[in-house]
Amino acid sequence: MSILKRFNPLRIVRIVDAVPRLQGLNDKLREDQKATMRELRAITRKLEEIEKTLSGQQALLSVVPELQTRVGQCVAAYTKDARYSDQAPRLREQFGTGERLAAHAIAAVARSTLELDPCPYLVIEDLLPADAADELVGAVPSNVFFKSQDMSRQEMQVPLVFAPERSRIAWGVFFDAVISNALARALTDKFRPALDDFLRLHWPAFGSMADNRITLEVSNSRLLLRRPGYVIKPHRDPRWAFLTCLVYLPKPGETETYGTQLYRLRHEPELEHSSPLWADPSQCELVRDVPARQNTALVFLNSTGAHGASIPRDAPEDTERYVYQVQFSVDEATRQRLIASLSGKARDGWATDRQSEYR
Numbered sequence: 001m002s003i004l005k006r007f008n009p010l011r012i013v014r015i016v017d018a019v020p021r022l023q024g025l026n027d028k029l030r031e032d033q034k035a036t037m038r039e040l041r042a043i044t045r046k047l048e049e050i051e052k053t054l055s056g057q058q059a060l061l062s063v064v065p066e067l068q069t070r071v072g073q074c075v076a077a078y079t080k081d082a083r084y085s086d087q088a089p090r091l092r093e094q095f096g097t098g099e100r101l102a103a104h105a106i107a108a109v110a111r112s113t114l115e116l117d118p119c120p121y122l123v124i125e126d127l128l129p130a131d132a133a134d135e136l137v138g139a140v141p142s143n144v145f146f147k148s149q150d151m152s153r154q155e156m157q158v159p160l161v162f163a164p165e166r167s168r169i170a171w172g173v174f175f176d177a178v179i180s181n182a183l184a185r186a187l188t189d190k191f192r193p194a195l196d197d198f199l200r201l202h203w204p205a206f207g208s209m210a211d212n213r214i215t216l217e218v219s220n221s222r223l224l225l226r227r228p229g230y231v232i233k234p235h236r237d238p239r240w241a242f243l244t245c246l247v248y249l250p251k252p253g254e255t256e257t258y259g260t261q262l263y264r265l266r267h268e269p270e271l272e273h274s275s276p277l278w279a280d281p282s283q284c285e286l287v288r289d290v291p292a293r294q295n296t297a298l299v300f301l302n303s304t305g306a307h308g309a310s311i312p313r314d315a316p317e318d319t320e321r322y323v324y325q326v327q328f329s330v331d332e333a334t335r336q337r338l339i340a341s342l343s344g345k346a347r348d349g350w351a352t353d354r355q356s357e358y359r
Contacts (some may be wrong), residue, residue, distance in 0.1 A: 102322065112124045195209050247325075
């Protein structure tokens with residue numbers, strides 16, 4: 001009986017009457033779905049436009065820090081120049097062409113003693129006339145001009161491209177007259193016996209620097225700014241940097257701490273690349289701690305031993321150590337000539353450049 005009730009005529013009539021309504025609802029649902037899809041596509045296009053706009057804005061925002069740095073440098077340079085404008089003629093007269101500074105530097109190198117342990121090195125005192133040394137320290141650009149990727153170890157190239165006039169005058173004369181001219185020649189002469197031994201050790205077919213007309217020139221020149229937390233472990237500079245020179249630039253009243261440590265290696269490794277050599281601290285014996293004394297320079301041949309430096313994290317927060325570093329090497333043509341004269345592992349040790357950042 002219950003089955004028959006399901007086929008009740010009235011129920012069937014109601015079901016039949018409901019079919020058009022259901023069809024209408026289905027059609028409406030399809031239209032709603034189409035409208036929803038159109039809206040979703042419109043929203044997607046809008047989101048893509050927003051994303052594109054945001055990407056453009058992000059690109060603009062990414063250059064804001066650099067622009068802020070540049071603005072800060074311009075303001076600093078303008079302010080410094082405005083305050084120092086009346087002193088510029090005096091400074092030009094004081095430094096002149098640099099002949100006085102160059103002659104003093106050459107004499108300072110000549111009276112220095114060439115030490116041989118842990119490598120051939122010089123500690124040059126009174127590198128410049130006292131007045132010029134004071135002026136050079138005072139002309140170091142403020143820290144806003146230094147690259148700031150890592151605040152514990154900043155730097156800027158010398159010669160200075162953009163800096164206050166005082167800095168450009170003092171450091172321009174110092175680089176041109178003292179570094180590129182006087183020291184390049186004076187240091188080559190002072191280190192000549194060690195350089196000749198170094199040349200014969202690695203290139204036996206060559207007699208001496210003079211016999212082969214090999215000279216040294218500036219290959220890397222930069223001002224370094226170091227702060228608390230800076231550490232460079234015992235290492236040897238890239239092999240093609242035959243001579244490295246560090247000029248200490250402490251400000252008046254600063255202590256002479258945080259200089260450079262020279263180490264003897266218990267075992268000299270066989271080098272397989274021309275990049276910096278990082279020494280195991282356990283294999284290092286401290287030979288000398290060179291203080292960061294104003295108007296003093298340390299020059300060493302990158303042949304044996306290692307050197308390092310650090311400023312502890314617990315040093316006063318305002319500690320800043322400025323050092324000028326310049327390296328002397330052979331020109332590119334001479335480098336290729338020396339490499340071509342070698343073969344096998346000896347060649348690899350000078351031709352291979354392994355990516356290695358100072359740590």
